[in-house]
Amino acid sequence: MKIKSIKQLKNLKGQKVLVRVDFNVPLTKDRKVGKSEDYRIVKTIPTIEFLVKKGAKVILMAHLGRPDGKIIEDLRLGPVARRLSQLLKKKVLKSREILGAETDKLIAGMKNGDVLLLENVRFDAREEKADKSFAKQLAGLADIFVNDGFAVSHRDQASVSTVQNYLPSYAGLLLEQEIFNLDKVLRKPKKPLTVIIGGAKISTKMKVIRNFLPVAKHILLGGALANTVLEVMGVSVGKSLVEPKMFAEVKKIKLTDNQMIVPVDGVMAANYESKTGRLGALGKIKDSEVILDIGPDTIKLYENIIAKSKMVVWNGPMGLIETPAFAKGTMAMIKFLAKGKGETIVGGGETVQMIRKMNLEKKFDFISTGGGAMLEFLEGKKLPGIIKLIK
């Protein structure tokens, strides 16, 4: 897939460049960007620095959370601007509005190489409606549009896709990198390819699983979503939550040919609030228990398959990682993948956070900033934020 890249742009000096980024990161209770949670900001730095070095005036647009078209004080972008400024080692101008007198004044005062962050674009209800007049007004702020927000590129929204109708538009360096790596997975995966899918709900990942069935040698399941598949296979999951509305679709997949692999053991506990659990084989779970992690036999089984793979794609944790006792399966998989030889491509908010906490980020070939966007890309969809940038 060839796309229009900012690397093609020659004369950027003094040009106003409107850049959509994804700075949708969790904030701490005292409203700071947490240390292992600034990944999306970190990954956008090369694009911003590229534009700054070329003497452009960089106007950033971002969203935080889901304010639903209203101003929510806790979702202002101040903390994000401060973290960005630390990472860039440079002053970042910040407007307390999206459009209006304050923004106009700040832009009028910008010198070449200055960086300005506009307020949360989702404070305006027109953003999520992909409103044309809003997109036109945003476009009116600048000469060129750059999409570097891969993680929000699955959203057909004013500052992501609609704005591209009104300005010459290009992909930023992060967007380009994401497309290059994920496209490779879809179009020329190294074989044998193993896909690991974990996380909360099979309904959000079923299309990805189906898209990989013709190409992946193995699809390894973990996390809560494996429970729905186990249930369909007739293996009791106690009182673990399952998604009955997905039973019919799961039944359509051939579960007997050794391609789709489910856990053989797990960590069981009394309920989702438990702090400790007990190891046990699946099939021996009590009706009163829930499964909160994969067990050592499953880890072994998965490691043996991974060791024989040339490429591994992974999205979603193997257990309830917010509770340390149930993070062991995910951590074991991270450690194993980090030292393996195969090409590794990982994504999904929670999984990436864990990799960064373990300081093993550099041991992976590619870590996507996308959650939903990565999944939709891997489903084979053309994302609204990308489609117009394809050559």
Ligand code: ADP
């Ligand atoms: P990602 O964001 O990495 O793509 P998801 O959002 O689909 O993944 O799911 C992540 C969530 O799934 C985590 O909050 C994790 O606690 C939860 N989870 C994983 N396994 C289990 C389980 N066995 N029981 C309950 N929750 C689980």
Ligand code: 3PG
């Ligand atoms: C994400 O965090 O996945 C993106 O920023 C998109 O956010 P959304 O799911 O609220 O649209």
Ligand code: MG
């Ligand atoms: Mg998630």
